[in-house]
Amino acid sequence: MTRKPIVAGNWKMNKTHTEALSLVQTLSYELGEKDYERADVVVCPPFTALRTVQLVLEEDHIPIDLGAQNLHWEDEGAFTGEISGAFLASLHCRYVIVGHSERRTYFGETDETVNKRVQAAYRHDLIPIVCVGETADERDTGRTEEVVGQQVRDGLRGLTKDQFARLVVAYEPVWAIGSGRTPTPEEANETIGAIRRVLAEVGGDGAAQGIRIQYGGSVSAGNIATFMAQPEIDGALVGGASLDPRSFAMIVRF
Ligand code: PGA
Numbered sequence: 001m002t003r004k005p006i007v008a009g010n011w012k013m014n015k016t017h018t019e020a021l022s023l024v025q026t027l028s029y030e031l032g033e034k035d036y037e038r039a040d041v042v043v044c045p046p047f048t049a050l051r052t053v054q055l056v057l058e059e060d061h062i063p064i065d066l067g068a069q070n071l072h073w074e075d076e077g078a079f080t081g082e083i084s085g086a087f088l089a090s091l092h093c094r095y096v097i098v099g100h101s102e103r104r105t106y107f108g109e110t111d112e113t114v115n116k117r118v119q120a121a122y123r124h125d126l127i128p129i130v131c132v133g134e135t136a137d138e139r140d141t142g143r144t145e146e147v148v149g150q151q152v153r154d155g156l157r158g159l160t161k162d163q164f165a166r167l168v169v170a171y172e173p174v175w176a177i178g179s180g181r182t183p184t185p186e187e188a189n190e191t192i193g194a195i196r197r198v199l200a201e202v203g204g205d206g207a208a209q210g211i212r213i214q215y216g217g218s219v220s221a222g223n224i225a226t227f228m229a230q231p232e233i234d235g236a237l238v239g240g241a242s243l244d245p246r247s248f249a250m251i252v253r254f
Pocket of ligand 1: 172176177178216217218237240
C-alpha cells in the first residue's frame with residue numbers, strides 16, 4: 001500500500017505571531033506544486049499564531065495544512081489556560097499533536113490523558129499526530145518495543161475503524177529530540193515496523209498498513225533522505241529544523 005508522506009513542523013514555544021507570518025511566507029516561496037504533490041506539509045505554530053498563519057494560508061491559497069501542538073479533552077468550561085478541539089477546528093486546523101514527550105515529561109501527560117485528547121480531536125474532526133517514544137534508559141535496557149507498544153495500545157483505546165484509519169503516529173525517541181543524536185535509519189525502521197504490528201493488533205492489518213508513521217528526533221536536511229529511504233517511515237515530525245524555512249523546505253523535498 002502506498003502511503004503519502006507527511007512532513008510536519010513542530011515549532012514548539014517559538015515564534016510570535018508576527019514572526020510566524022514571515023516564517024510561513026518564506027516557506028511558501030521555497031515550496032512548489034510538486035512538493036505538495038509528493039508530501040503533505042503541516043506546520044504547528046503556537047496557539048497564539050494559529051489565526052495569523054491560518055489567514056495567510058487561506059488568503060494566499062497555500063496548500064500547507066495547519067496543526068496545533070496540543071488540545072484539552074473537554075470542549076469548553078472552567079479550565080483556565082486550556083484550548084479545546086472546538087477552538088482549533090474553528091481555525092481550520094486539520095491536525096493536532098498529542099502526547100509529545102515534552103508534554104509527557106514536563107506537564108504530566110499520561111497514556112490515559114493522551115487517549116482523552118485523541119478522542120477529543122476526533123470529535124472535532126481533527127487528525128491526531130500521536131507521539132510515542134522511549135527514553136534513553138528504556139532503550140539501554142532493551143525495552144523500546146515494549147514501551148512504544150504500551151503507549152500505542154493505551155493511547156489509542158476505543159477508536160472507531162474510521163478514526164483509526166485517519167490516524168498519524170510519530171515515533172520520537174525521547175533521547176533523540178533536540179539532541180543531534182538519532183537512531184540509525186534501520187533501527188528507526190525496525191521500531192516503526194513494531195509499532196505497525198501493534199496497530200494491526202489494535203485496529204486490523206488492513207487499516208494499520210494505511211496509517212502514516214513519522215520518524216521524529218533531530219531530523220535535518222542532512223539526514224532526512226536516509227530515514228525516508230526506509231520502507232516503514234512515512235514522513236517526519238521536525239522540531240528545531242522547522243524553524244528555518246529553507247531547512248524545512250529541504251526536508252519536505254528530501
Ligand atoms: P527536534 O524535535 O527535531 O528538534 O529534535 C522533534 C520534536 O520534538 O518533535
